[in-house]
Amino acid sequence: MRVVFLGPPGAGKGTQARILRERFGLDLISTGDILRANCAERTPLGEKAERFMRCGELVPDDLMIAMIERELERKPAGFVMDGFPRTVAQAEALDALLSRLRWPLHAAILFNASRPVLIERLASRWINPRTGRTYNALTNPPRVAGIDDEDGGELVQRDDDRADTVAKRLDVYEAATKPLVEYYRKTGKLVSVDALAPVETVAERIAAAIGAAHA
Ligand code: ADP
Ligand code: AMP
Numbered sequence: 001m002r003v004v005f006l007g008p009p010g011a012g013k014g015t016q017a018r019i020l021r022e023r024f025g026l027d028l029i030s031t032g033d034i035l036r037a038n039c040a041e042r043t044p045l046g047e048k049a050e051r052f053m054r055c056g057e058l059v060p061d062d063l064m065i066a067m068i069e070r071e072l073e074r075k076p077a078g079f080v081m082d083g084f085p086r087t088v089a090q091a092e093a094l095d096a097l098l099s100r101l102r103w104p105l106h107a108a109i110l111f112n113a114s115r116p117v118l119i120e121r122l123a124s125r126w127i128n129p130r131t132g133r134t135y136n137a138l139t140n141p142p143r144v145a146g147i148d149d150e151d152g153g154e155l156v157q158r159d160d161d162r163a164d165t166v167a168k169r170l171d172v173y174e175a176a177t178k179p180l181v182e183y184y185r186k187t188g189k190l191v192s193v194d195a196l197a198p199v200e201t202v203a204e205r206i207a208a209a210i211g212a213a214h215a
Contacts, residue, residue, distance in 0.1 A: 003107050009173065011112075027078065058172060088180065109193060112192055193209070
């Protein structure tokens with residue numbers, strides 16, 4: 001099963017991608033997580049990407065497409081992509097790569113949520129930077145504030161979840177990424193989900209949609 005997630009920052013893509021990974025044994029390819037790990041390790045890619053990420057801009061397509069090529073070289077049997085593609089050029093490159101591998105996509109899941117909800121979710125998001133696991137101070141708090149329930153690691157707020165950067169990221173989504181909704185609609189693979197519903201409800205709808213797409 002091969003699925004891409006589309007939707008604005010804060011819509012719940014990372015949360016649902018982790019659920020899909022567990023339930024269906026899919027590889028999780030999260031470009032944001034990979035970039036943050038590269039920044040933390042101060043790799044050449046991290047050094048190049050950091051200034052774009054810090055101000056909420058997109059990392060250039062050539063770097064991102066090369067990253068996805070490397071991820072697909074690992075030959076994941078099935079995957080969920082969270083955070084890629086984010087531009088039409090990235091979507092075209094992904095199509096070309098997958099058609100060369102004869103691995104068609106099964107679905108592109110679009111997460112729908114309104115801007116005020118996204119802003120509130122991002123302002124109250126806490127992450128474990130080592131694993132990418134996400135909590136929310138309002139809707140899904142850890143048992144002990146600032147500590148991951150699973151591994152006891154410290155939770156932090158992302159630098160780019162500050163209000164000014166969030167506004168920029170939402171604008172970048174509208175301008176650069178939203179055109180992908182039409183792109184995938186034309187392929188017949190687009191499935192929209194109401195991302196305002198509770199986490200478990202969203203997970204059930206996604207499982208039903210990809211089950212149908214895979215049948
Ligand atoms: P994205 O990966 O799309 O940026 P996340 O999965 O990190 O979004 O979710 C953003 C924030 O909203 C996190 O704090 C997460 O815990 C919370 N969240 C995710 N899904 C829901 C939901 N269905 N209802 C309420 N809060 C949610
Ligand atoms: P995310 O964790 O998906 O919110 O991504 C965090 C940041 O990483 C984004 O704001 C971008 O700067 C960068 N990024 C992640 N994925 C991509 C992508 N596919 N194209 C360009 N930039 C990306």
